Amino acid sequence: MGKGSKKKIKKVGVPPGTLLYTGDKTVEKINIEYFVYDEKECQVLNYNTSDINKLNAVDNKVVWINIFGLTDVGFIEKIGEKFKIHSLILEDILHTSQRPKMEEGEDYLFMVLKMIGAPNGGKRIEEEQVSLILKEGLVISFQEHIGDVFDIIRDRILSSKGKLRKKGTDYLFYSLLDTMVDNYFLILEEYDNRLEELNTDVLERPKPDLLDNLQKIRNGLNSMKRDLWPLRDAVGKLEKYESAMISNNTKLYIRDLYDHTLQIIDLMEGLRDSLGNIFELYMTSISNKMNEIMKTLTIIATIFIPLTFIAGIYGMNFEYMPELKFKMGYPILIIFMVFIFVGLIAFFRKKKWL
Amino acid sequence: MGKGSKKKIKKVGVPPGTLLYTGDKTVEKINIEYFVYDEKECQVLNYNTSDINKLNAVDNKVVWINIFGLTDVGFIEKIGEKFKIHSLILEDILHTSQRPKMEEGEDYLFMVLKMIGAPNGGKRIEEEQVSLILKEGLVISFQEHIGDVFDIIRDRILSSKGKLRKKGTDYLFYSLLDTMVDNYFLILEEYDNRLEELNTDVLERPKPDLLDNLQKIRNGLNSMKRDLWPLRDAVGKLEKYESAMISNNTKLYIRDLYDHTLQIIDLMEGLRDSLGNIFELYMTSISNKMNEIMKTLTIIATIFIPLTFIAGIYGMNFEYMPELKFKMGYPILIIFMVFIFVGLIAFFRKKKWL
Amino acid sequence: MGKGSKKKIKKVGVPPGTLLYTGDKTVEKINIEYFVYDEKECQVLNYNTSDINKLNAVDNKVVWINIFGLTDVGFIEKIGEKFKIHSLILEDILHTSQRPKMEEGEDYLFMVLKMIGAPNGGKRIEEEQVSLILKEGLVISFQEHIGDVFDIIRDRILSSKGKLRKKGTDYLFYSLLDTMVDNYFLILEEYDNRLEELNTDVLERPKPDLLDNLQKIRNGLNSMKRDLWPLRDAVGKLEKYESAMISNNTKLYIRDLYDHTLQIIDLMEGLRDSLGNIFELYMTSISNKMNEIMKTLTIIATIFIPLTFIAGIYGMNFEYMPELKFKMGYPILIIFMVFIFVGLIAFFRKKKWL
């Protein structure tokens, strides 16, 4: 939960519009993927920061410039100059705890959101900020690290299957968004599985360490919630946005995307409900166990404390205790004690404690 | 709760508009019911996927094409081509964890919702996605499995009783919706009965296994809630929708349907309240029982622990304990113990613990 | 809580617009009260279902047709035909778990709501559905059973006191609504009294059976809530409704009525808050009592268990226990035990447990 505020702090005290990368700086060099395609042909090139002059739009082709790494602020600034992107937008791109949003520039569209994924099929869920710029003839995407969820987009571009190659930049822009949104489903499913496991565990063996897992999922869902509600607004704004850059046909797809974000939010809220239920169940299990423990103690104590008292009576050393002299005293007492024992057992049965 | 996300996952990584059935595939073959009727006559035919060319609208008649099974994606695609349905709509039809919604196509209306039912009068509540297309002269319905809640519609078509045969496609479309919405009442009543039973059980014998039932109903109501709120929006949108396909007279019926969805939501929220109350009641019962257990333990321990101590005193082996020599020592002590016993009982009575 | 769904179920599987009475059928015959009045004179007649032809509007007079009992569906149908009421409206009249609402017909106004009352000054709160039709020159009211809260209206009509006789059908329509709304105040006051009693009881003797009463009131308030929020919307719609049938003067009264419904909702929500507080208080009382019980047990056990141990030591049968031979051994030990006893009492006092 603290991630957002921790990143932001590096920026406090800096004039607005100053470009400063607030993410972590483990990526050494910026890598650039450059796709040019139309329906007939397609080319992929790998560039680095020195190839900035080659990153151009091509007439009648779709260009996708996919930039990995935001550590070289100077390069991002040059990209900004080259494509005439406002410095506040550049600031948002570099400020990696940005709230998802959609902004209209003069001749471009800007969208920033969180890409979520569990890389390498692992269990660790990673979140990364992705910024997209849609301009006449090209889409620019900015990612924090190498590694993303866009492999299926790459496949579709290369294999010329599907509609992607036949359509324009707006459809590419939509496809990138759609892929990222679809990955939320995967993560929610992962959470769903974990919650189901936890639910079983809580019913079978309510141990305190379950709480820790529960809280991890809660934190994950809470941070997802903070990403998804603004994302919904951003996609909604995109849907209503009137621009020559987005065709009416693509609008239909964006409406579909909006439906998907609604569905994700529904799922997420459902998981949050489940989480609350599991927590309640855990608390109830604890209560039930407590009751069982107390019942055991009470039954044992209630049976043996009076019996021990009786034994104590005949353990007293008074000189004149006539019972002690009777030959049948001992067996009669034992029988009496068995009666008490059986009576108390019956009493507990009647009370449904046994 | 996990059902939705589990189904969806099969679709991630597929280009948008690609048709892919995400439900389970137990239905081997697609079956098609074909109804043609007007006020005077009525015909029912059973077709299969090879009869696609016979699925046509008939002048001045109402046609209902009821398709069971969505496993044959190719067939659904052909239906889409034949009736000019947008591929995104077809995708929604096949994507069986679709959020209920209403969409306007070029010359058709699309509505998707969940049909809920407890088939064969059983207790198991089953949910299935139903998609409806209203076009000039025909209604197409898509169901996942054979078996639905439309028998009363079939009866009304065949028996020529009621208004159905006298009215157009819009009324048929409405009737199908209305039947599905009415079934929610049945399911809510089932939940209501179960909750009433649970309420009685909680008051009489608050056992932990009740919690399990409670949670099942809660999950059921939660998933119903996720279906009903979007359904309300969809029906509300339908009510406001202006189209030549829906007559003003049918609009009145749709307004009535909208009222019904409001009523269902009221009932559902009421049941959710009841469920919360029962849970609270359960927790209180547990607390009360705990109190009773502790009270028993405390009374027994508080009475006998001091008495046992006294007996312990006179069980000591000191050589010079004058009381032990007194002839009346033993009976006096017993009387003293009885006094203590009676006094403590009186004390507990005063404290209202007995 | 289950009442609503239980009634509705009888209707599932019936074509929309089919008239079917869903309430209970204990009323044998339908009774009709027929009032005709203007400022100068007033007439009251009792009719039955065969007198349907006499139920007519009278020029320049106000006519109120008050129908008790909805069991004779045929008669309601005839009333519908006679006064040209849409079959969906008739369906709502007969469907006795209708959500409160206001609907505009072609030349009439329809309003349905719940009349609430505690008949015969008793404690049992009864709810009944009342439907009102306002047409040019007449008001028709439909009730489920004989017995209502309209006696004060009858008095005002007969006694020619007040404004009622001087005003038109719109004012009569308003007066009927107003009387029913005012009765909610009475019921809320009854609940308020019960809650105050419960509050006292919880503070004085928090017994589990209080919970049962608490839940009854909660169910009552919850069902009232489900009636009142839609009622507010219905009255609000009536206030905004522009029609020649409702004079501007009466509009002022309807605004006043709207204020009353707001006030009732305020009161109801206040009672619901109180109820929550009482429940919380009960839970706290239980906790406090538990604490007191545990404290008693702990004090007794903590004092006597160590003392019993010491007595046990000197009850051992070792041959060589020098203390046992000392003449002063016994009194010294007793004094030592008294010291321990006093010391522990002081300890508990310091801990504020005594």
Place this chain on the structure above:
Amino acid sequence: MGKGSKKKIKKVGVPPGTLLYTGDKTVEKINIEYFVYDEKECQVLNYNTSDINKLNAVDNKVVWINIFGLTDVGFIEKIGEKFKIHSLILEDILHTSQRPKMEEGEDYLFMVLKMIGAPNGGKRIEEEQVSLILKEGLVISFQEHIGDVFDIIRDRILSSKGKLRKKGTDYLFYSLLDTMVDNYFLILEEYDNRLEELNTDVLERPKPDLLDNLQKIRNGLNSMKRDLWPLRDAVGKLEKYESAMISNNTKLYIRDLYDHTLQIIDLMEGLRDSLGNIFELYMTSISNKMNEIMKTLTIIATIFIPLTFIAGIYGMNFEYMPELKFKMGYPILIIFMVFIFVGLIAFFRKKKWL
């Protein structure tokens, strides 16, 4: 909480617009204060109900008619006739559990709200309904009892300090409202102090009687909440109201007043949060204390029960128990017991129970 419904009940069963005072009737006679002032001079007169003809507007002067006591319904009716106030408004004035609201009459403005105060610097918080009428040239105020919070207004009128004397009726109307709203701050501060005390008390000695105080404040805040939210709406409506009676300059002051009501609501909601926190703190204190009690019991029992058992072993009367014959048997056993004792203490220390 029951006050509202208790008052209202007297009115049920009475035709609407009938004037009936629903407050308590301890005030014997109605008193009237009559202020006439302009910038230059100012006059105050005390009238009673027989002086009704003297209660007139004066050209170019501001007149404030301040009426104490609502028991004489006839007089209120005459006032209504004299100043042409609608009977429904008069009804609201007399109905002393009116929801705060603002209404526009033909040529007057009506505002009703609750005046809150702790008279005589005491701790008892009293609430009273005040109705204000703003008409061309005069302000009429209706109060239930003698004694109000308007002394500072009287001072300003008499002393000719400040703007009041220089401004018109609208400013007087505003000043009366502002004074009443400002008094809410005082009461909230009083509650704030009490809550702070309770907070300290809960931390130091969590006794059950604190709950009683907590609930009193909760009831007070809840009833205040029911007054303040409608008041906010009423002042908001007043701010937006366009009328020749309210100058643009006074509008600025009313906007300021609206800000104040927002601020009061913020404070009130803050106090309600605090109250919830204190309650939670109390529950946690109870839990902590319970834990401490149980810990004490467990430590004592766990140490001495096994030791007592060992002593019990050697208290048995078997003829052949070799240990009993050993000369060192007794001291060895004592040392063994000390070991057990020390070991258990160490165990509890490790578990952080000591």
Place this chain on the structure above:
Amino acid sequence: MGKGSKKKIKKVGVPPGTLLYTGDKTVEKINIEYFVYDEKECQVLNYNTSDINKLNAVDNKVVWINIFGLTDVGFIEKIGEKFKIHSLILEDILHTSQRPKMEEGEDYLFMVLKMIGAPNGGKRIEEEQVSLILKEGLVISFQEHIGDVFDIIRDRILSSKGKLRKKGTDYLFYSLLDTMVDNYFLILEEYDNRLEELNTDVLERPKPDLLDNLQKIRNGLNSMKRDLWPLRDAVGKLEKYESAMISNNTKLYIRDLYDHTLQIIDLMEGLRDSLGNIFELYMTSISNKMNEIMKTLTIIATIFIPLTFIAGIYGMNFEYMPELKFKMGYPILIIFMVFIFVGLIAFFRKKKWL
């Protein structure tokens, strides 16, 4: 929490528009910083209250008048006269528990908000009210005390780096707001760190004193919440405000600022969620510990109470107890007791209590 109401009280009973400082009065003298700058040059002067005539706008330059201390009401009044600020605005400036808001004056803009900071890098979070006036050619800021968060603004003015020197008053106005808003991030981060510490502490050693810290943070976040929601509205109003004083370019920055306030609110709500989770965790820890304690007690008591009873039996002094005479009686009994002991241990293991 009580701060707001405590300050306000000093003002009750004072005519509206009367200037009265409601903050604390520890600042002896008012200090004024006077900045004049354009792109080329920049001047800073320190004035006191006697230099009021020197506080003028300068043609084609940006003037920032930064006033520390509000104790000299007369001076504030003179400032108000000099710059034609409405007395209600001046009242808001002096009333130091003002709700954040934005108001439009005739030819100026007024904005009041809370500046939050942890001065001297310390842990104590301090809040202070800051009022800003934007007029043609100058910005006036009013602070309660010396010491603020504007050092970075001063640096930027003096160093001529960045855009500040090149832009107008609107950008300065924005920069001051932005700096204050950015400081909320710092404070939230501080809270975040504290919560993380508390989280660890709760998991490791759930001591009651943690609750105290938790409540302090809760109070801090609650008061921040009361500041931030109105701040969001104020900034939103500023963004929508059309005025010649604010250039379109600056509008972009204000939109960015609005985004920041949204982000702060997101963070704050996230922290509030975390806080609730930690509290829940604490309650669960307490419950778990209680369970562990009870389990220990129950195990010890359940094992030794029956054994002690058996020892008690053979401690009785009956003359005829044959077992006591058997030579093997004692060892057999000891073995029997070991069996019981082992059996109970096994029982507890099976129940997973050990």
